[in-house]
Amino acid sequence: MSELVFVGTTGPGLQALEYAREAGHRTVLIHSPRHDFFLPDAQRARARELVDRVVEVDDVADTAGVLDALRAAGTDPAGIDAVLTTLHFSIVPTAHLAKALGLPGCDPDAILAAKDKARCRRVLDAEGIPNLGHAVGRDLPGVLAAADRLGYPVIVKPATGVGKVSTALARSAPDIEALFAAAGDAARTVDPGVAAELDGRFIVEEVAVGPLYSVEVACDGRTFTPLVVVRRKTGRDNPVLELGSTVPCGLPAEREREVGEYAVRVCRALGLGVGLFHVEVIGTAHGPRLIEVNPRVSGGAIPDLVTAATGRNLFAVLVDLFTGRPAPAAPFPPIAGASHSFITAARDCTVRDDLPDDWFDALRPRIHSGWTTVRPGDRLRRMDGNFDTYGVVRVVAEDAGTAERTCAGLMAEVEKTLGIPLTPVAAPSERTAR
Ligand SMILES: Nc1ncnc2c1ncn2[C@@H]1O[C@H](COP(=O)(O)OP(=O)(O)OP(=O)(O)O)[C@@H](O)[C@H]1O
């Protein structure tokens, strides 16, 4: 039995709390309203049910304040075995807290190096790891100058961005001017917690051409194992948009191994320690190239997809790593093919008024799992980033190709049923940034 302190949780991360309870660990949840702005009330309530103790703090970044709050609630910091999180907005405070207590985790500086896309690319260059051309701009003239130096097309994104906020492919200077014109609106409309992540710097990058993958890398402090390579579905018209994923990734075994080993090299170079890391990579004609590292377990729909395709639960591995278990020795072998797509709108639109309330139930017998928030007469926003997602349709089949095709067929049906245009997905052969 270990005493585990979770710093906030995501919705999918409730599975880590469930597993910790089943495994007989004592659990404390540190809750700060500043950090859990995405969590629906029902999931927040469920998190409270699953843990042995909830400790309320105003700011999880105030390490001394968190330690005081733990003591006041009756948790002796000396008895804590691990501090961990599944929530992106808590990873830096979690690393500081673990360091203050001398517990396993990642050095805060390694976390900061991973989260800062510009610093991360400098680490790759210093270590001689194949990398994309990059430069930083702090304002519109700086970004335009950086793009001129690199040569168009380029990707422009906040150096510490998440969820595709203010991220775009720019084919020429006017595209960058348009991004900056919209960035002010984006900064005003995104949640303050997301806005707080941004520091005004933009990274300008060479465009990697090829399919997008993500790798879940596990580390027990010594061994790094690429647990699973996931193929991501991207937008046909806007390659920055992610529209779903498939496992297994469809690469020949040797190429899949190459992607996994590249992700491990990146994690090692950053000096990441105990934990699970979500590494995004594009498979170019010259080999894998890093898109970004999220120094935390994957969020969103990917963990459930991995469970459907491999029978393994990433959150269980996460808890095991933090309670001193070794990292799995090898990638998870697939037991099925699994694919999901997000319900997102190609443009601002309104769902038909005569849509039956239970429209999604008609799909249920033919899907593995899924959800939707779409109701008759809803106004949907054009998908600009991860926060404009109105549901998931997930299919499991004997192989990934069948799962992906079946999922695409069901999405065509969803499009017809709702009477709105869904965001078009690039065909596998077209999954390149153009
Ligand atoms: N240099 C690049 N070349 C090609 N495509 C890129 C590049 N950088 C980003 N992209 C595309 O844009 C997407 C968003 O970029 P990135 O992952 O860095 O942003 P993000 O906002 O942190 O995303 P999220 O938080 O949703 O994972 C990537 O998934 C990829 O599809």
Ligand SMILES: [Mg+2]
């Ligand atoms: Mg990303």
